[in-house]
Amino acid sequence: MLPREKYIQISLEINLFYQRIMKEHMLLIETHLPSVETALITEADSLKISMEQILSETVILANGNISEESIESHSIVTPFTLPCEEITSKLTGATINTNITMAELKLEAGTPSCTPWLEMEIDDINRRTLNLLDVIISYKKKLMEWVLNCKVFLMIYPEMLEHLIREARLYKRILNCLLDRKLPEFTLCEELDFWNNIMGEHAEFIDGMLDPTEKDLKEKARGFIARFERLVEECIKTAEKLIIQESLVATEDLRDYEIDATIGLLECKIRSVIPPILADHVLREAYHYILILNHK
Known part of the structure; x- marks a missing residue:
């Protein structure tokens, strides 16, 4: 209690x-x-x-x-x-x-x-x-x-x-x-899988909402999708400390990408259909997941 x-x-x-x-x-x-x-x-x-x-x-x-x-x-x-x-x-x-x-x-x-x-x-x-x-x-x-x-x-x-x-x-x-x-x-995998799925889906949404001309940003987003999908698949068979560390590194990298994207949107330098508040929204969720991982 x-x-x-x-x-x-x-x-x-x-x-x-x-x-x-x-x-x-x-x-x-x-x-x-x-x-x-x-x-x-x-x-x-x-x-x-x-x-x-x-x-x-x-x-x-x-x-x-x-x-x-x-x-x-x-x-x-x-x-x-x-x-x-x-x-x-x-x-x-x-x-x-x-x-x-x-x-x-x-x-x-x-x-x-x-x-x-x-x-x-x-x-x-x-x-x-x-x-x-x-x-x-x-x-x-x-x-x-x-x-x-x-x-x-x-x-x-x-x-x-x-x-x-x-x-x-x-x-x-x-x-x-x-x-x-x-x-x-939560079991470890239950909690990690939930948030790794969330992070991967954020990358999917960003990829889908970026203009087709933003090829570099879209390619990076797809890289994050693959990283988080792999983390979900490997949670059960991978050592706990390793999967926590890999999730932390992936989420910190995604956070940095989202910071750059948020700044780009605020400065009107990125072509997309992403509302600025959505960019900040997913960034905050990355920060929240990092906070969770730092307590594991």
């Missing part, structure tokens, strides 16, 4: 990462639906705003109650998050609460205040997030069904939508465990 201090700190750090990821999922869907789908766009926007509201509360509670490592990991926000939000909002017309990002950039670390009040506040955040997450998962599953049955046209790949559903389900599993004052139990 997690002691109160650990429960508070881990809950805050998990929510700071995943609440932003979830609200950006809804932003991605909102901005990639055709204008005729007004009801679906409105629903996605409403879910995005609801998650932003909870994230705003989490940020307030997190100040002084999270680790220096989590702040410095760039898994909460990167140096590119704010400009990516501003440009994406300008280009798409979608609203993004950048005040949250500015507050996160000012977060300070500290030992959690182990008060019953704060523990109850964290419980409330976790439960409300879990309830909202159920609605978000249902929305994504409904959208997936309609896309696959040609009832809705969505300008992102069905595989990407499935990718968003899997990430939401993992977050739900983590929150359920936290509410029981424990962490989810």
Whole structure:
């Protein structure tokens, strides 16, 4: 059972990462639906705003109650998050609460205040997030069904939508465990395979969304696809320490590639259909996976 201090700190750090990821999922869907789908766009926007509201509360509670490592990991926000939000909002017309990002950039670390009040506040955040997450998962599953049955046209790949559903389900599993004052139990290969698949799919999406003229960037993306596919295939038969190290090196290389791509998109030097916030989004997930691997 997690002691109160650990429960508070881990809950805050998990929510700071995943609440932003979830609200950006809804932003991605909102901005990639055709204008005729007004009801679906409105629903996605409403879910995005609801998650932003909870994230705003989490940020307030997190100040002084999270680790220096989590702040410095760039898994909460990167140096590119704010400009990516501003440009994406300008280009798409979608609203993004950048005040949250500015507050996160000012977060300070500290030992959690182990008060019953704060523990109850964290419980409330976790439960409300879990309830909202159920609605978000249902929305994504409904959208997936309609896309696959040609009832809705969505300008992102069905595989990407499935990718968003899997990430939401993992977050739900983590929150359920936290509410029981424990962490989810993953086998090593289960956890590594999940994130190596996620990293490989990021490379697939980047490859598919880059302009055909960006041959060098596309070739590098395909190289990452092959590396992460091999890591998934070899997890069971490879020594644990070796597969962890290989995953770390591959993810650090992907992170560096994504940093360059994010800068290129912000400076309008890369031809693609990648929204800047999506570039920062996948970069943050790489940072998050590196954080996980560094604790193995």
